[in-house]
Amino acid sequence: MDKQILAVITVDRDKVGGGAPIFYAQDEEELLDTAVLISRIFGAAAHDLHNGVFVIVKH
DSSP states (O other): OOOEEEEEEESOTTSOOSSSOEEEOSSHHHHHHHHHHHHHHHTOEEEEOSSSEEEEEEO
C-alpha cells in the first residue's frame, strides 16, 4: 500500500472513529503540537482538515 493513515489527532471526540490510532488534544495548540511531533516521528505528512482534526499520512 502506497498511502496509509497512521494517526488521527482531534479536539472533538465525536468527529472521528475508525481503525487508525486516535489522539485527543485539549485545545488547538496541543492539536498542532501533537500533529507535528507525530508526523516527524513517522516521517509522514500532517494534514489539517480545518475542523479540529489532523490526519497523519505516510505517502
